[in-house]
Ligand code: OGA
């Protein structure tokens with residue numbers, strides 16, 4: 001077995017490590033864009049110590065502008081990643097698909113294990129059900145769209161990175177929406193989509209048991225979403241199974257065409273992970289997928305926290321956006 005990589009800072013990164021950290025005053029973050037329409041790298045900051053509203057609002061503003069942000073050299077241990085997600089965006093998603101099929105390695109359903117290793121740290125065997133489930137992340141998707149409320153922000157933290165490329169691709173669903181013809185935009189207005197993880201996994205031949213399916217019933221969401229900054233996005237995912245009141249084949253053809261459109265190279269950015277990266281993406285505005293690598297040979301360990309897409313408690317930042325935010329919340333309620 002290969003040597004377990006050392007942590008970048010000598011700290012104990014195990015989930016139960018204790019944490020006592022100083023909080024620091026507000027900082028001025030800057031964003032360096034890495035793609036013409038979205039995705040930016042944020043200036044150095046230790047997110048474990050960020051708790052003031054002003055800095056958190058700068059991150060939210062950055063998310064509204066870029067939809068995906070990468071923070072380098074993070075060192076979350078113990079519950080620090082979960083705590084940051086709560087400070088930043090409130091309530092966390094704990095009803096993930098993974099929770100239905102396997103026991104959480106960290107004993108906390110809000111911290112999803114996106115690793116190809118078992119509780120003993122061994123790389124999954126090829127026929128391990130948990131591996132086969134995880135392979136579903138290689139389909140274009142947005143997190144927890146098969147739940148209501150779905151996911152808002154996902155925060156994926158990389159702990160162990162293989163020596164070969166094991167990247168994640170992101171697609172800008174706002175730019176993809178903008179590029180549609182006026183006719184197509186009119187056709188999509190008001191359509192509602194049924195999302196189901198049982199459906200998306202079944203396209204790969206992965207089947208849930210009846211008991212698992214009971215906890216994963218699926219959810220309905222608008223196909224076009226209005227974001228807090230007023231922009232519209234295509235809300236698609238591999239989980240998108242049908243359109244309400246449409247014949248299923250016709251719905252699937254449209255969903256397939258839209259996905260092909262939205263994942264053309266000009267809308268896609270490919271992120272190469274470094275140990276310590278925290279990537280935050282807005283599930284309302286993007287899709288993502290894991291890229292193939294030799295997962296039976298190389299260890300890859302990431303941990304994800306996803307927040308609930310519920311109305312945001314008022315802050316100076318959300319008050320400034322006022323009207324648009326109210327629109328967004330109304331759209332969510334009317335689903
Ligand atoms: C996820 C996900 C892709 C990857 O964590 O939600 O889809 O590259 N990850 O691991």
Ligand code: MN
Pocket residue numbers: 137141142143288
């Ligand atoms: Mn995902």
